[in-house]
Amino acid sequence: MRNKRAWFAAVLGLGMLFALEGRAADAAQKPPAKTRVLVVTGGHPFEKDPFFKLFKDNPDITYQAVEHPNAHALLTAEAARQYDVIVTYDFNQKITAQAQADFVARLKEGKGLVVLHHAIAAYPAWPEYWNIIGAHYYLAATNINGVAKPRSGWKDGVKFRIHVPDPKHPVTLGMQDFDTLDETYKWFDVADDCHPLLTTEEPESNKVIAWAKTYKGARVVLIQSGHDHVAYENPGFQQILRQAIRWTAKR
Numbered sequence: 346m347r348n349k350r351a352w353f354a355a356v357l358g359l360g361m362l363f364a365l366e367g368r369a370a371d372a373a374q375k376p377p378a379k380t381r382v383l384v385v386t387g388g389h390p391f392e393k394d395p396f397f398k399l400f401k402d403n404p405d406i407t408y409q410a411v412e413h414p415n416a417h418a419l420l421t422a423e424a425a426r427q428y429d430v431i432v433t434y435d436f437n438q439k440i441t442a443q444a445q446a447d448f449v450a451r452l453k454e455g456k457g458l459v460v461l462h463h464a465i466a467a468y469p470a471w472p473e474y475w476n477i478i479g480a481h482y483y484l485a486a487t488n489i490n491g492v493a494k495p496r497s498g499w500k501d502g503v504k505f506r507i508h509v510p511d512p513k514h515p516v517t518l519g520m521q522d523f524d525t526l527d528e529t530y531k532w533f534d535v536a537d538d539c540h541p542l543l544t545t546e547e548p549e550s551n552k553v554i555a556w557a558k559t560y561k562g563a564r565v566v567l568i569q570s571g572h573d574h575v576a577y578e579n580p581g582f583q584q585i586l587r588q589a590i591r592w593t594a595k596r
């Protein structure tokens with residue numbers, strides 16, 4: 346009787362062990378229920394509470410925030426297991442060769458990238474960054490392959506209408522033209538392989554102000570809007586940001 350009980354306990358124990366291992370294997374294979382976002386800031390002041398509210402209020406995601414100079418440490422393969430999409434809102438940073446290689450490697454692996462507002466000029470001395478995001482914003486007048494480029498412009502507090510040229514694209518799905526009050530940028534270049542998502546006829550702005558593209562294994566969206574809480578609180582901005590995170594996460 347005692348032996349029988351011991352045998353039964355052993356079988357039960359083994360069964361539980363297999364069940365637990367099976368569950369662990371399932372968890373490793375299934376993607377997490379929510380998209381995990383890394384939010385990168387630094388180099389430019391911004392209104393922190395209303396900005397991070399955009400991420401707190403997004404039911405599709407969990408997020409962690411990091412500020413330069415700590416951001417590049419999270420681009421290693423090991424650290425990147427913690428997130429699916431990088432949202433950048435940083436500005437005018439230096440980047441080492443190692444961090445450049447890590448950044449590109451993560452995109453090659455398929456991490457999503459959403460670039461917001463002043464992050465269009467996050468790495469002014471890194472030419473590959475312009476290929477990644479599909480734009481070149483000039484912080485100073487310069488010369489590119491013999492072509493003189495004036496310094497790019499910006500204007501705060503512009504009230505203007507934003508047009509949605511492709512409301513069938515997953516990033517702008519269901520969106521309609523909307524009004525905004527935001528900072529505009531102009532005299533920056535947008536690459537030909539960018540699919541326009543938002544445009545405007547406002548003379549103080551570039552015509553194309555949001556786009557989607559791919560870079561190696563990654564989906565990339567740039568949204569020029571997003572200067573302050575007035576922009577953050579615009580439902581159109583909130584919708585395109587939510588849908589950009591979802592699309593770049595390949596969900």
Ligand SMILES: [Zn+2]
Nearest residue numbers: 462463528572
């Ligand atoms: Zn701004």
